[in-house]
Amino acid sequence: MAWNPKGGGPWGGGGGGGPWGGGPTPTPPPNIEDLLRRSQERFQRFVPTGIGGGRGLLLALAAVLAVWLATGFYRVQPGEQGVELMFGRFVKVTTPGLNYWFPAPIGEVLTPNVEQTNQITIGFRGGEGGGRAGATRDVPQESLMLTSDQNIIDVDFLVQWRIKNAADYLFNLRDPETTVKLAAESAFREVMGQTSLEEALTVRRQQVDDQTKELTQAILDGYGAGVLLVDVKQLKVDPPAEVxxxxxxxxxxxxxxxxxxxxxxxxxxxxxxxxxxxxxxxxxxxxxxxxxxxxxxxxxxxxxxxxxxxxxxGRDVTLRRLYLERMQDVLAKSEKVVIDPSGGGTGVVPYLPLPELGKRKAEETRR
Structure with missing residues (x-):
């Protein structure tokens, strides 16, 4: 009868498993060589048979590598820009079309739309299409502003913007939309603070929009935001509802x-x-x-x-001529009748009222 060297004697002393079953039989330690052999057998089950184990492994690795490299092809759609990253760091920007870059996890490609016009409402929320049509909710903490003449004005306006540089847009700003909103609101308050209430409501509305757009664009360019401001347009400009x-x-x-x-x-x-x-x-x-x-x-x-x-x-001639001219003027203005005495007629009355007869005849003719 064989003795178990770890049993502790024939009476099973010391925790061994003697002939009388004095205790549990201990489990032998795992064999390293058996573990390696079983692992090799499991691996060989996945390797194609008939062409040699080593060659099949190389072919399998080559196929996996080819599939992995093929995933590096990507397409940039019209209106988008491709931003290529290597290990999370920006490398370059690509144009629309079919391109290739290192597959994941080495490379990564982002394709933001740079032609889409985004818009932000300031001073109100809701409405259809970003305007004030439909149900809206006023936001007084954004819309109430102070003018240069110390008056309060209630302004709702719309900001439209696009991506100008995809790389700057993705990596220089944590929250681009909030940044654009805060920059536009700050610029609008600055411009409105330099404009009187009367001008803001009437003649300078377009100038306020233009100045706000220029100032906001300068702020965003200073941040390197990669954002292009398209338009700033006031939708409602009124005094506060209370007044x-x-x-x-x-x-x-x-x-x-x-x-x-x-x-x-x-x-x-x-x-x-x-x-x-x-x-x-x-x-x-x-x-x-x-x-x-x-x-x-x-x-x-x-x-x-x-x-x-x-x-x-010639005194005599001159005196005679002056006499005749004067008499002509005097006689031309007086009524006179001339009777020729050489006719030898008799019975002529000394006076005939010829002028009166002439006037009477003229009056009868006019009638």
């Missing part, structure tokens, strides 16, 4: 004032040119009368001088 009634009263009073001023300007523009024209007409008539009076006086003086010179040359 809008009083503000409307002020606006109506200003409109009445402007209407009165415009009516006064219209009256002035009508009466002043007419008064100036009348004054110019009187001046022209005065100048013409003066010119006529001066010319007449000069003519009379020259005529008198010529008569005086002629008188000095």
């Amino acid at each position: 809008i009634d009083a503000f409307n009263d002020v606006q109506r009073a200003r409109q009445d004032q402007e209407r009165s001023v415009n009516e006064a300007l219209t009256y002035r523009n009508d009466i002043v040119p007419r008064a100036r024209g009348e004054a110019e007409r009187i001046i022209q008539e005065s100048a013409a009368y003066r010119e006529k009076a001066v010319r007449d006086a000069e003519g009379e003086a020259k005529r008198f001088i010529s008569v005086h010179d002629a008188y000095l040359t």
Whole structure:
């Protein structure tokens, strides 16, 4: 009978398994060579048979490697940019089309859409298409702003933006949309703080939009955000709801004032040119009368001088001519009847009212 060296004697002393079963039989330790052999047998089950174990293993590894390398092909769609990473670090940006890069886990490719226009609403939430159509919810902490004349204005506006540089957009900003929103809101408050309430509500709305867009773009470029601002557009510009009634009263009073001023300007523009024209007409008539009076006086003086010179040359002739001219002027204005005594007629009355008869005949003719 064989003895178990670890049994402790024939009576099973010491925990051994003697002939009387004095204790449990201990488990022998695992054999390393058996473990290796069984592992090799399991591995060989997956290796193709008939062509040799080593060669089949190489072929299997080559096939796996080929499939892995084939996963490196990727396509960038129109409107996208491909951003290639190696071990998580940016390498380059690729254009749309079929490209190749190291497969995972060595390489990785991100393809953000750089032509899609994104929009952010500031001052309100909800609406259809990003506008104020439909149900909206006002956000006073964003919409209430202070103008340069210490007035409060309630502004809702829309910011539209696109990706300008995919690499900067992906790696320089943790939350691009929030960054764009905060930058636009800050820029809008700065521009509005330099604009009066009246200008913000009327004549400078487009200028406020343009200045906000330029300032926001400068802020984002300073961050290296890779974002292009497309448009900034105000959707609603009103005084706060608590004072809008009083503000409307002020606006109506200003409109009445402007209407009165415009009516006064219209009256002035009508009466002043007419008064100036009348004054110019009187001046022209005065100048013409003066010119006529001066010319007449000069003519009379020259005529008198010529008569005086002629008188000095021939006094008798000049006196006779002056007498005849004067008599012609006097007789031309008097009523006279001339009777020729050479006719030899008799019975002619000494006086006939010929002028009166002539006037009476003229009156009858007019009737």
